[in-house]
Amino acid sequence: MEETISLKELFHTLRKRLSLIIIITAIAAATSGLISFFVLTPIYQSSTQILVNQSKSDQQVFQYNEVQTNLQLVNTYSVIIKSPSILEKVIEKLHLDMTSSQLNESVTVESEQDSQVVNISVKDENPKKAAEIANTIAAVFQSDIAQIMRVNNVTILSKAELGTDPSPIQPKPLINITIALFVGIMAGVGLAFLLEYLDNTIKTEEDIEKHLGIPVLGAITSIDMEQEIKNQKNMQTNIARTRGESYGS
Known part of the structure; x- marks a missing residue:
C-alpha cells in the first residue's frame, strides 16, 4: 500500500527537525567561508590588448580583402601567442620558475567575433607578476611575429597595469557562501525527511492506526x-x- 504525505505532515517534519536544518546550514556556510578566506589562495588576473592590422601611410587606404586577411590571422596568432617558442622567451626574460606548459595554463587568449583586437589575460597569485607576464608576452610576440610570419602587423593597444588595490578574480567568498547556504538547506531538509522516514517508533494513537492499520x-x-x-x-x-x-x- 502506497503511503501519502500531506502538506501538514511536511510542515510538521520541517518544524520538528528545524534545529537540525539550521545546524547543517550554519556548518556548511561557516566551512565555505573559512575555506574561501583562509585556505584558498587568491588568484589575480591582468590583461593586455594587441591589434592585428597592417600599418598604412596616410595616402593608402585599407582594402576589404586585407581586413579579412587580418581577421583570419587572429586565430593563427592566438595559437602562436601560447606556443612554447613565445612562452619560453617570456620565462627566460622574467626568470620564471615554471615550464612553458605551466605558463600556458595560466594564459588565456581571446578575441571578439570579427574583431582584430586580441586580449591576452594572465592569472597568477601575484597581481604584479600577472601584469608583467601579460606585457612581456605581448612584447615578445610583437617582436617575433615579423620573423615568424614575415609581416609587421601587430600593435600593442593597451598594456596591463597594476591597480592601487587589485581584487582577486577567485575565490569569491560571497558566492561560495551563498551556494553553501543553498546546499546546506537542501541537505538539511533531505536529512530531516530521511530521519522521519526511518523513524518507525510509535508515539501517538495516530501512529498506531498508520503503521498497524487497526x-x-x-x-x-x-x-x-x-x-x-x-x-x-x-x-x-x-x-x-x-x-x-x-x-x-
Missing part, C-alpha cells in the same frame, strides 16, 4: 503522582471544611 480502542495516559496526591489532599481538606461548616450551622 483502530485505537483505548489509551493509557501517564499520571503525575505528586500532583494527584496534592489534588486528593486538597479535596479532603475542602470536604472536611464543608462538613465543619455544616455542623456549625
Whole structure:
C-alpha cells in the first residue's frame, strides 16, 4: 500500500527537525567561508590588448580583402601567442620558475567575433607578476611575429597595469557562501525527511492506526503522582471544611 504525505505532515517534519536544518546550514556556510578566506589562495588576473592590422601611410587606404586577411590571422596568432617558442622567451626574460606548459595554463587568449583586437589575460597569485607576464608576452610576440610570419602587423593597444588595490578574480567568498547556504538547506531538509522516514517508533494513537492499520480502542495516559496526591489532599481538606461548616450551622 502506497503511503501519502500531506502538506501538514511536511510542515510538521520541517518544524520538528528545524534545529537540525539550521545546524547543517550554519556548518556548511561557516566551512565555505573559512575555506574561501583562509585556505584558498587568491588568484589575480591582468590583461593586455594587441591589434592585428597592417600599418598604412596616410595616402593608402585599407582594402576589404586585407581586413579579412587580418581577421583570419587572429586565430593563427592566438595559437602562436601560447606556443612554447613565445612562452619560453617570456620565462627566460622574467626568470620564471615554471615550464612553458605551466605558463600556458595560466594564459588565456581571446578575441571578439570579427574583431582584430586580441586580449591576452594572465592569472597568477601575484597581481604584479600577472601584469608583467601579460606585457612581456605581448612584447615578445610583437617582436617575433615579423620573423615568424614575415609581416609587421601587430600593435600593442593597451598594456596591463597594476591597480592601487587589485581584487582577486577567485575565490569569491560571497558566492561560495551563498551556494553553501543553498546546499546546506537542501541537505538539511533531505536529512530531516530521511530521519522521519526511518523513524518507525510509535508515539501517538495516530501512529498506531498508520503503521498497524487497526483502530485505537483505548489509551493509557501517564499520571503525575505528586500532583494527584496534592489534588486528593486538597479535596479532603475542602470536604472536611464543608462538613465543619455544616455542623456549625
